Structure formats: C-alpha cells, structure tokens
Amino acid sequence: MCGIVGYIGERQVKPVLLNCLYRLEYRGYDSCGIAVLEGDLAVYKDAVRVKVLDETLPQLIGGRAGIGHTRWATHGEPSQVNAHPHCDCTGKIAVVHNGVISNFQKLRRQLASEGHNFISETDTEVIPHLIEKYYEGDLEKAVAAALREVEGSYAIVVLRADEPKLVVARKDSPLIIAIGDRENFVASDVPAILDYTSRVIYLEDDDIGVVTSDNVKVSQHGVAVARKEHKISWSVKDAQKAGYEHFMLKEIHEQPKVIRDTIGGYISATEPIASLAMAGDTGLEDMLILACGTSYHAALVGKYMMEELLRVAVRTELASEFSYCGQTSAGSRVLVITQSGETADALKAIKKLKEEGCRVIVITNVVGSTASRIADQIVYTRAGPEISVAATKSFVAQLMALYWLALPYAKIDIRRLDSLVMGLRQLPGKVQRVLDNEAVISEYAQQLSKYENVFFIGRGVNFPVALEGALKLKEISYIHAEGYAAGELKHGPFALLGSDTPVVAIVAQDNTYEAMLTNIKEVKARRSPVIALVEEGNEEVKEVADSVITVPQVDVIFSPVVNTVVLQLLAYYAAEQRGCPIDFPRNLAKSVTVE
Ligand code: F6R
Secondary structure, three states, X not given: OOEEEEEEOOOOHHHHHHHHHHHHHHHOOOEXXXXXXXXXXXXXXXXXXXXXHHHHOOOXXXXXXXXXXXXXXXXXXXXXXXXXXXXXXXXXEEEEEEOOEOOHHHHHHXXXXXXXXXXXXXXXXXXXXXXXXXXXXXXXXXXXXXXXXXXXXEEEEEEEOOEEEEEEEEEOOOOEEEEOOOOEEEEOOHHHHOOOOOEEXXXXXXXXXXEEOOEEEEEEOOXXXXXXXXXXXXXXXXXXXXXXXXXXXXXXXXXXXXXXXHHXXXXXXXXXXXXXXXXXXOOOOOEEEEEOHHHHHHHHHHHHHHHHHHOOOEEEEEHHHHHHHOOOOOOOEEEEEOOOOOOHHHHHHHHHHHHOOOEEEEEEOOOXXXXXXXXXXXXXOOOOOOOOOOOOHHHHHHHHHHHHHHHHHOOOOHHHHHHHHHHHHHHHHHHHHHHHOHHHHHHHHHHHOOOOEEEEEEOHHHHHHHHHHHHHHHHHHOOXXXXXXXXXXXXXXXXXXXXXXXXXXXXXXXXXXHHHHHHHHHHHHOOOOXXXXXXOXXXXXXXXXXXXXXXXXXXXXXXXXXXXXXXXXXXXXXXXXXXXXXXXXXXXXXXXXXX
C-alpha cells in the first residue's frame, strides 16, 4: 500500500528520496512523487513507476530536504493530479499521506466555500488546505490545528517552502523517524531507510513530530513526549534479491532458515519443552484466532492442530468480519496473527477485543509494528523482511509460532511429544528436500499455467493448505483458483469440473487418506486432470492420479509445512511461465492499511 519517505540532512535529497522509494516498491503502488525544498517547493509526480519518475526528473534538482510517496489508489484513479505530494493553493505546503480521511467530503465543501481551490479527487488534498488555513507562522501548530478537524487514519509528512524541517504525524497508520548522523529520515516502514541507518523511533497515535537534520522533537496534544529509539536487526542484504530472479523465490528458499531461526528463538537446546511454556501459564483453554488472507490460513491450520493436540475448541474468524460477528467474553484470550502487524482489519479487531476486556496475543513478524505495540503479549516470528507481496516464509514462520504455542499444552503421551519436538527440529531438512525437488515441481507448474481454472482440495489440517495453494496461484499467476475442503466439491463445484479444469489434491497419510482417495476417483470420473501431493513411498495414489509430487514423510501435524512449500513453488513457476510481475501483482499491496 502507499509508502512514505522523508529526508533532511546534508546529502543531495533527490537520490536519497528515490532510493527510499525504490525500497518501498514492494508494498504495491500505482503512482509516485517527490517534493523538494530548494528555497521554494518543487513537486514532481505522476502515475508511473519510480524508475520512470527517476528517468524523467531534471538532472539538477538541489535541496537537502524533501518528501516522497508511492500511492495505491483509493480515492480517485491513478493519475498525475491524484499522485502525492499534494499542495495548498499557494503551492508552499506539500503533504504526503497514508490512510483515509473519512470526513474529507465535508471538509472539502467547507474549504471550497472559503475559497480553497481543489484539483484532485483525493481525500488527502484537504490536509494541505487545512494547514494553509491555520498557518500563522508556526507549521507545527498549523498541522496540529488541521488534524483536529480530520477524522480517519493518517500518517503524514509536511514540508513548507523556506522552512528546513519535516513535520510528521500519525493516527492508525504506521510512521517511523530514522536517526542518522546529522541527518534524519521519515518512512512508513523500515526497509525504506535500511541503506542509511538502523536507528528507529516508532511514532504512536496522535504524535506530532518536528524533524530537522540534527534534532527530533515529538509531542502529543502540545506536551513533549519521549519515544524510545530501537535498533533494527534486519540488514539491507535481507531486503535484497541475493541473485534470485524474484523476492518471492528467494523467500521460498529461505524457509529452512526461517524455520530454524523461528524455532531457535523459542526452544533452547537443553530444555526443549520447559522453555516452550509461557511463563505463569497453566494451559490453553478454548481459543479464538483472528487473521486475514494467508495469515487466516495459518490460523485455520492452528485450529485443526490445536483441536487435535490440545482437545480444546478453537474458533477462527476473519479479522475483517469480526466487527459484524465476533462474540467474546471479558478475560478470554484471543490470538491475532498478522505478518506485518499493520493490517487495518487486524488492528481494528485488536482494538475491539481490548475494549471488550480480552487478552490479546499477537503473532507478528515486525518488531515495533502497531499490532506488537497494542498487544498484551507478542510472539515474534523470525522470517526477516518479506518483500514479495505474496506471503510465503511469513506463513511458515506463523505455523512455527502456533506449534510452539500449542506443544507445551498438548494432551498427548510423552513419547508422541518427544517425537513431535524432534519432528519440529527436522523440519528445515524436510523443507530443503522439497526445495531440492524444484525442477520437477516447475514442470507441473508449466502444465498448470496453460489452464484458466484450477481447484485445490484437501481435508483436515490440509484443507487450509488447499485454500493457501489457491490463493498463491490466483494472486501471482492470475489463474482463477479455488481452494475447497475435498468433501465439499460434490456439493456444487462438481458442475465446473472437466478436462479443462485440473485439480490439485493434497493427500495426507492420516484418517483423511481413504476419503481423499475416493475424492480423487470422483474427480477423475469427471475427466479433470489430477496432480496429487503424496508422501514419499506411497504407490497407491499414483494409480489414480495423473501426476504425483512426492513430499518427505513428516508427522501429519507438520504436513501443512512441506505441502505449502510445494504449492508456493507451483504458483511461482506457473506465474513465471505466464510472464506475470511476480513480486508486485496487479491491484495488490503488501500491507493492507485500509479497511
Ligand atoms: C497473500 C497475502 C495476504 C496477507 C494479508 C494479511 O499472499 O500476503 O493475504 O496474508 O493481507 O496480512 P498480514 O499478515 O500482514 O496481516
């Protein structure tokens, strides 16, 4: 989604802003722009990629302070006028904004009646006009007065002609200030500034900051507040492609390490089980898990796994639906899974849960993210920065966190528990073996890439894997894909089966096995080609499916991990074959900061 950058210091501002914008491209955008302070303000923007902006900017742009933005259209189509930065009537005030101003129409009417001239369709444009209205020589005060009128969510950076400073503010949309040596940066997320510094301050809701090259001042409602500085452990290398064609492929290949790092952060070598338990806990009672998209699929895997191991009832809800259906009781414990920690639907759900007196445990990959700061308890995954829009390694890391949360409370005998802990430790090697089979998987992907519709089916703990396989395929290859519980196909989707609609069947060696075999036969009887994922050593499925991709043997509880990696590779190579922009699929954004 939209990205924000800002710089003030001794460097030439143009290359710094462009470099930061390149680093934000992964978030997904349709337009971009910069405003630089060269005495006056100069604004350059259009509905183009950063590279095109870079190539068309005048060579000689001076200035040591500026702001930049990548826009993901919400109000008004992608166009030059709708791109950020937006200015006031005088052209002296420029603003970049992430979020949504919900009362912008009312503000716009009112400002227009006072003589302000609007040129864009955006909600953002009211902000520079409000600042203009309240400006009496003090930019910080004018920003504060403007924001008092504004409803909705925002992270903004404001630049005014002749004033060498950046004024920043946030509410319900992330914003950081990054500290350098006689220079400072502003960004909506960390990868933007990793080339320059790893020292970061996370702004809180209602903070207003004034940033100069050698000072940062933050206040709330006019009172100065101290905000802690954090050291970011991710390196620039983590956020680069490292020789891979796409971030997605690199991130798929990082998964053995991600599993090792995430599990390593939880389990000590000497006391594996004792160190799993959360301090002071006696057990996990019935559970609610909330999430969106791929993280929701992790939640569903968690449900099947916890219900089996813990024998408790686990409810899952889409965070985006929770406002309409969520019933909780005060004091109950709720798990929220969000890779970015910034998804608007997840944050809204967390706020509702907290108002209702629930205790919220957040599983997130981003230290310092909004979700991590409002949670009662945080479980960090250690996937490193995930740049590709399609979630891969963060999903597998979420599964590790769920196993870790569940295992200490498993109502199973000690021998099974020992074998599960050992199985967890062996998972990186098993995933590596899936990756070693990449060439075979890519051949099947090439076959799939020729179709326009694909079904994925699974049962039990592999039903969510079918959903995830379908989501990955549709989002990056644009092939229409549906994930189904295998038993549900005959309740309607059978009408769509035929020789032009292949089915990917995930077959696990558990109590779902016989039923899956029957389902494959039913599908074959409707002439759909079947690609089956089966455990190594299985000969039976080869007899009924058209093709078989084998996965290493693991406890069925861990089968979602190895199966998902196969489906990620299938999606990747199908998209590659179709020439799709894999890391930045159309219309999508990495972190979805609007409802
Ligand atoms: C799909 C994908 C999305 C995210 C969803 C939730 O590949 O990445 O479906 O999983 O937007 O994002 P987080 O986990 O950041 O809340």
